[in-house]
Amino acid sequence: MKLFCRDQLPLALFWLAQMLLVPLLYWVSGENRPFSIVLYGMSLSLIVLLLYLVFRYTQHRKLYARLSRPEVQPGNHLGPMGDAPLPEAVDELLQLIDREYQEQLNSHVQRLDQHIVFMNRWVHQMKTPISVIQLTVQELDDEAASSIQEELERLRRGLELVIYTSRLDRFEDDFYVQPLGLRKLVSQAVSENRRLFIRRGIQVDIGVDEDLSIYSDAKWLMFMLTQILTNAVNYTAGSGKKVTVSARRSGEATILDIADQGIGILPEDLRRVFNPYFTGERGRQYHESTGMGLYLVREICARLGHRVELESTPGEGTTLRLIFKI
């Protein structure tokens, strides 16, 4: 209504000017018409104007209502706004824009899907050559072989990172929550990454009770543990140091601590390490770091309904804590 009034204000002013012109003309021409006749004519004209305005308003009511509350409603954003020419034209325009927008959106979604499919295929294709190299290298014995083996594992972890990152976009299709024995899972994760520990001469101590179980997705949890253990080892310098994995029940939750004796994280970085692509001074200093590991851990935790916390004392070590609610 307000918008309508503002829109019609020029018309009202225009009409007023005209209404002033008529008595002015009479006055200039010297015809002494009674003032009541002039007033009568003016009120008739006002009634016609009001009728027009009412008609106009009822015709365009919806349009004005929509225009004065310009909110985006996904889905049914476009009801018909009346059959007068103006609402129809606006309607058409909006529909055109909407269609265009939907098409663009669809093509983007399609491209993203294609990209994910391509990434998946590509990663899988890379796995066969890696298998071949890995098996070949196992037969060799010199120092070069062990170095190749190390690089292979980095490749493998890199590919895994890629595939899990692209899978994250389709998380809903790809998880299955079930009760899991924490001890078994942690042992498996440590065992799968044992070469990393051996190479760095870093010991592992698993203190997880046999009977602790949690609800989670085995595959995603495994991936997270690999990321966390890799971090723990990579940021621990010097052999003979230890990574300790321990778990306890605390009220409604089960808490898993993974503590290393590494370089630690500076307090000002503590929050930011979960940001994507954040590597920090230490990441650049120590080794090639993508900055994606902890980001993915946090994202996966959020989707699985777990919580992740980080505690660190620079120079002494870092403890990463996963909290599983029951």
Added chain:
Amino acid sequence: METLLIVEDDAKLAALLSAYLSKYEFRTVIVEDFNLVLETFTASGADLVLLDVNLPRYDGYYWCRQIRKVSLCPILFISARDSGMDQVMALENGGDDYITKPFHYEVVLAKIRSHLRRAYGTYAQTLEERKLHSGELTLYPERYVIQHAGQSAELTQKEALLLEALMLKEGRVVTRERLLDVMWEDQHFIDDNTLNVYITRVRKKLKDLGLDDRLETVRGAGYRLSSPGERP
């Protein structure tokens, strides 16, 4: 001797698997024409099938169903795909197990042996026990026993693992890293000192059997079990 059928379209990978498994006294048959997987299977009389999922023409699931129509032998899938869905597909199409690439030899070997045991368990006695030879020396990795010239000695599990790794590469150097890897227990990290202790024990047991100096230390690299013929 059991026959294994390897259905893998990467020729190198198939050849490597075949070579490795032959060391453990398996007969291996590699499929060469991927239109004739079923025919090759029937002709080979395989006891177990290693089946890749991505194959030319038909995929592994298809061939698994075909083989299932004529045989109940264990079928192990080997694939790069590792989503839960793929594993479910494999099992639903009649597969018995699923190994994801890239894998290590030991995983494949362990799964093959476990499935053979389960499938043909009824005549397990006739199933030949795993043995490794190095000249006169024989290791029975499952019983933790070594024999030499009519004498035998018992090993612990760790010592057996250690000796197996050394015997597999007889005459060549095995790195400390590799040995630590093989001996890694579920939860306990084995450090260099522990490895030294095991090496000393194995040396002593070999010595007791009259095999002096067969196990050498290669400075900065690892250990080597010399071949029987060569002079240490």
